[in-house]
Amino acid sequence: MTTDLTAMLDAVGPRLRAMRNQRNLTLAEASEGTGISVSTLSRLESGQRKPTLELLLPIARLHQVPLEELIDAPETGDPRIHLKPHVHHWGTALPLTRRPGGIQAFKMVLKSGTGKEVPEPQSHEGYDWMYILNGKLRLVLGENDFILKPGEVAEFDTRTPHWFASATSEPVELLTLFGQQGERLHVRARPKRQD
Numbered sequence: 001m002t003t004d005l006t007a008m009l010d011a012v013g014p015r016l017r018a019m020r021n022q023r024n025l026t027l028a029e030a031s032e033g034t035g036i037s038v039s040t041l042s043r044l045e046s047g048q049r050k051p052t053l054e055l056l057l058p059i060a061r062l063h064q065v066p067l068e069e070l071i072d073a074p075e076t077g078d079p080r081i082h083l084k085p086h087v088h089h090w091g092t093a094l095p096l097t098r099r100p101g102g103i104q105a106f107k108m109v110l111k112s113g114t115g116k117e118v119p120e121p122q123s124h125e126g127y128d129w130m131y132i133l134n135g136k137l138r139l140v141l142g143e144n145d146f147i148l149k150p151g152e153v154a155e156f157d158t159r160t161p162h163w164f165a166s167a168t169s170e171p172v173e174l175l176t177l178f179g180q181q182g183e184r185l186h187v188r189a190r191p192k193r194q195d
Contacts, residue, residue: 009050012071017045019063019070021180022104024124034058090165096175103179110137110174113166119145121161127179129155130164135172139164 020030031038035058043049051071060067065084086093096105119140130137130153137148140163141156147167148154156162158178166172 008071010047012051012056013045013047015070016041016059019065020045023063030059030062033062091171103177106176106178107133108172108174108176110135110164110166110172112169112171113138114169115167117165119163119165121163123159123161125180126158127155128158128162129153129177131175133173133175135170136167137164137172137174138167 020027025033027038027041030036030041034041036044036055040049040055044051044055049055056067056070060070063070064086083094083096086095091108091110094107094109096107097103115138117138119138121140121142130139130148132148132150132152134150139146139148139154140161141154142160142162146154
């Protein structure tokens with residue numbers, strides 16, 4: 001086996017773990033969704049078992065990604081970016097980053113609401129940054145209730161109970177940067193010139 005192929009196969013396990021964690025799935029839930037035993041999935045993610053096509057196909061189906069994304073296949077020369085949206089009951093999330101781990105970027109389109117939805121705040125590990133592109137977003141963060149308009153930004157530790165949805169009968173478009181391990185953005189600006 002060539003060095004490049006070995007390195008590519010060795011990277012599959014951490015990529016699978018990152019994808020599963022990004023979707024907040026336990027090994028048991030992934031096992032149920034793929035029909036692959038928990039122990040096999042665990043060994044696959046830790047690199048103790050080499051990936052095979054019969055293992056990777058159901059995992060690709062579960063995560064709704066092309067097989068080449070699981071193995072990080074080399075580019076084929078097609079310059080187009082083929083983003084795969086994730087459709088949920090609340091709207092659509094379009095991943096803008098392709099690497100596992102670290103800060104992940106998404107464009108989200110939240111379905112229209114009534115503005116009278118009852119919030120069900122949840123908390124989890126991570127740190128979130130949101131930029132509103134279109135529409136009005138209702139963000140409940142701890143004891144606070146905010147309405148964010150286009151051009152406004154919110155950032156918060158996701159261990160704080162939070163909930164968000166459209167504040168009106170219009171959909172909301174936003175960009176979000178999320179760090180699963182609580183990574184924060186580091187914004188740099190040029191120092192002000194003194195004349």
